[in-house]
Amino acid sequence: MQTLKVDLGERSYPIHIGEGLLDQPELLAPHIAGRQVAIISNETVAPLYLERLSRSLAAYSVISVILPDGEAFKNWETLQRIFDGLLTARHDRRTTVVALGGGVIGDMAGFAAACYQRGVDFIQVPTTLLSQVDSSVGGKTGINHPLGKNMVGAFYQPNAVLIDTATLNTLPPRELSAGLAEVIKYGLICDEPFLTWLEEHVDALRNLDQVALTEAISRSCAAKALVVNADERESGVRATLNLGHTFGHAIETHMGYGVWLHGEAVAAGTVMALEMSQRLGWISVQERDRGIRLFQRAGLPVIPPEEMTEADFLEHMAIDKKVIDGRLRLVLLRRMGEAVVTDDYPKEILQATLGADYRALAQLKG
Amino acid sequence: MQTLKVDLGERSYPIHIGEGLLDQPELLAPHIAGRQVAIISNETVAPLYLERLSRSLAAYSVISVILPDGEAFKNWETLQRIFDGLLTARHDRRTTVVALGGGVIGDMAGFAAACYQRGVDFIQVPTTLLSQVDSSVGGKTGINHPLGKNMVGAFYQPNAVLIDTATLNTLPPRELSAGLAEVIKYGLICDEPFLTWLEEHVDALRNLDQVALTEAISRSCAAKALVVNADERESGVRATLNLGHTFGHAIETHMGYGVWLHGEAVAAGTVMALEMSQRLGWISVQERDRGIRLFQRAGLPVIPPEEMTEADFLEHMAIDKKVIDGRLRLVLLRRMGEAVVTDDYPKEILQATLGADYRALAQLKG
Missing domain, CATH: 3.40.50.1970 (Rossmann fold)
Structure with a gap:
């Protein structure tokens, strides 16, 4: 124990x-x-x-x-x-x-x-x-x-x-994968070496290897506890834990609660955050694709619902808790293993992100 | 101000x-x-x-x-x-x-x-x-x-x-009186001189004398702020603020919310607490009657609902928040101007209090 x-x-x-x-x-x-x-x-x-x-x-x-x-x-x-x-x-x-x-x-x-x-x-x-x-x-x-x-x-x-x-x-395999979305998230926001570990162990995790699971849970809880220790009330660094969640919540709300699992929405939402970070020039195309590939290997969706338009996303995101006085704050990746919370980005980049061809990105990785 | x-x-x-x-x-x-x-x-x-x-x-x-x-x-x-x-x-x-x-x-x-x-x-x-x-x-x-x-x-x-x-x-006069129930309560639990002041000013308060009202509100808020300062989470001294509330809540619950005003139920409940304190020998008959008289002069009921039996009271009080592990803690008066929270009393005295003839007590004061 x-x-x-x-x-x-x-x-x-x-x-x-x-x-x-x-x-x-x-x-x-x-x-x-x-x-x-x-x-x-x-x-x-x-x-x-x-x-x-x-x-x-x-x-x-x-x-x-x-x-x-x-x-x-x-x-x-x-x-x-x-x-x-x-x-x-x-x-x-x-x-x-x-x-x-x-x-x-x-x-x-x-x-x-x-x-x-x-x-x-x-x-x-x-x-x-x-x-x-x-x-x-x-x-x-x-x-x-x-x-x-x-x-x-x-x-x-x-x-x-x-x-x-x-x-x-x-636990049903689909829910195990949904949990892995949050595990991968910890690697992306604050622990790049954990990303490498996950690339080596993602198959073992999906096969319920108890040693791998124990390590992944411990490392994830420790990462989260560290962030929560630093900022209990979510005013600052804690918000980085919401990587993928603003886009993801819009997906969950639009589709109706329970249609997508939370972790599935977070995975697709995090792919959108990776795409936006790449369009801002903060991570490379290769790094974005590395993240997409890991979500895919964990059995997670990387394409937002086809039926959701740019307007659908903006409407749902406008009442997200991350909105402060009408400006939309997003969690993005300054680099792999380092997330930032920011409302300082060109509106056009957000729009391009919402309109990007995620099907093509996913297929490139297939 | x-x-x-x-x-x-x-x-x-x-x-x-x-x-x-x-x-x-x-x-x-x-x-x-x-x-x-x-x-x-x-x-x-x-x-x-x-x-x-x-x-x-x-x-x-x-x-x-x-x-x-x-x-x-x-x-x-x-x-x-x-x-x-x-x-x-x-x-x-x-x-x-x-x-x-x-x-x-x-x-x-x-x-x-x-x-x-x-x-x-x-x-x-x-x-x-x-x-x-x-x-x-x-x-x-x-x-x-x-x-x-x-x-x-x-x-x-x-x-x-x-x-x-x-x-x-x-404010309707009935609600003004209901508020006075809590004002009188502060005198009973922690400020005997305030009781004397209230006896001198209760008519002025009911006549909306602004100077008297300002004094009564200030003194009440100060008393409550003092108690809350000392004990924010209600583990100890704060519970004395609930004088009359355990009996009063039983009345409100039994009669249906809104039939009795909260302050009215507190007044009748506090009269029961006065009666029990007197039966325990902590205050005199004269002191009990002094309290009853003040509630009456404030335009408040001092008799619990005729239809409520001892069993009704016990049933409703058993799920009161003041119950700790099945023992019924009550707020009682050790003396006028000093309330205590206790579960150390003979069960028979509680039963006698629930069965007392409040109509007779009220008429004695009329």
Whole structure:
């Protein structure tokens, strides 16, 4: 087992990573103050892991709330079922909410923990690669609104994160690839040597090699923890974690939540950021193509939806959270392994990026 | 104008109190970082004060969201209208949410500010006596749930609070009295000399004497700010502010939100706390009756609803936020002007308190 510490003063918390952690009660106990525990999971994950996790929590009074699976259910109505469950079981403000599932469960359970009686304890047990390397670290919680993704939420830190790498054995390959999109992102924004490592290990990762997965998760969490440490409230460097996300969110919003997986939208969105960085002269055509090739080898889409026009992108991006006073800030690559956040670029380059022939770029790599 | 400072480190904020503050743009400007402002108000207050406040915000791009009036609308559906308004107008994360109205508006606008894009700036402009002396100070925001009051919310501090005492000229007398319940509470929990002052000025307050109102609001806010300073997260001394609230919440929940005003329920609930404190031998019969008499002179109910049984009270109190691991903590009076939070009392005394003849007590004072 490896343990990272996310250092946020009195709200610091550990991330434990290793095989079989679900069966280790001693990792949970130090983070549970009361006698009540509420496990929040979904219809896909609960049949696989709820019983094992409940056994590790046998010392407590445990309820579970099982939600429907998918980004399409990341809304108030579903969140309400968590509050209903907590109130019906009369959980008080010393209850501990445990998220067992992917990013959607983590975001909703975390937001419920942030809001229930104005804030209760919270533990993350992420079971998808995406949530293990991304959404379980950094304190972002929330739900979607019909007019925008993650528009309602809170910054709320967990008391601990438990990553059992063995849970990836039951993850559908498409979701494993979606998680790899965020893993590759860390290489692009702050760790060029990790990109080289990924080029050497991307096939092993897709084949569920546990050693490779452990290394990739640790390195990704460490990268994210480092960035979050430096900037908890996303005013500065943290925004670089959104590489590909502004374009990606536009894709998710336009297509409807859940049609593209988040990681898939991030992959295609990051390809657009690579293209724009190349058009600005910051990276070479070869470097752009290196990134595209890696996403392709990870089993990810590199072409935005054919049906989306330049106007579609601009419309969706205008209400993105990265907009400050009407200027569109984008995360771009100053060079491979170094991302910057900037609104200082010619508008024409953004327009050319939105109108670029990504099908041709993808085929060149095929 | 008087200005109090609520000292919470980097989240400290000023409370300005005085006549005509709505028309002083220079009090708002220092607390607005972006160019967008969203005024949240209701159908009762907006026709009276929205235009004046908007004029003071003429330098910004201002939208308003007008909600239906009343505790019965303090729910997710109404909150959603704030998010709808912000997103439709494309407000970004530098927007400032301004609450113009009573406690319900303050709680909902504050919770919306806490959650919108995971947190935006927030200014309170309370227009009822209750919200001026209570809910605009202390950072509590939230909404009700069908199974309990204020069960979903956040601790979120405003950037500033503006109290224009002249807004009380349009407040219905019943609501003025409801506000006085909280004013009297401050005397009971921490300021015995203020009780004496109130006995001398309660008629002047009900007659809208501006000098008396200013003094009562200042003294109440100062008392609350002092308690909040000492204990932001309600783990200890802050809980004394809930004198009468545990019994009062049970009344509100049982009767249905909005049937009793919050202050009315607090008054009757505080009379129950006085009765229990007397039964514990902590205050005398004369002191209990002194409190009852003051609530009566303020125009407040001192008898819990006839229809509520002991069992009704216990059922509703069991999911109150003050419950820690199943033990019911209550705020009681150790003596007049000193409240304590305790779960160390004979169960029989609580039962006797719930079954006491409040009608007889009230008539003795009539």
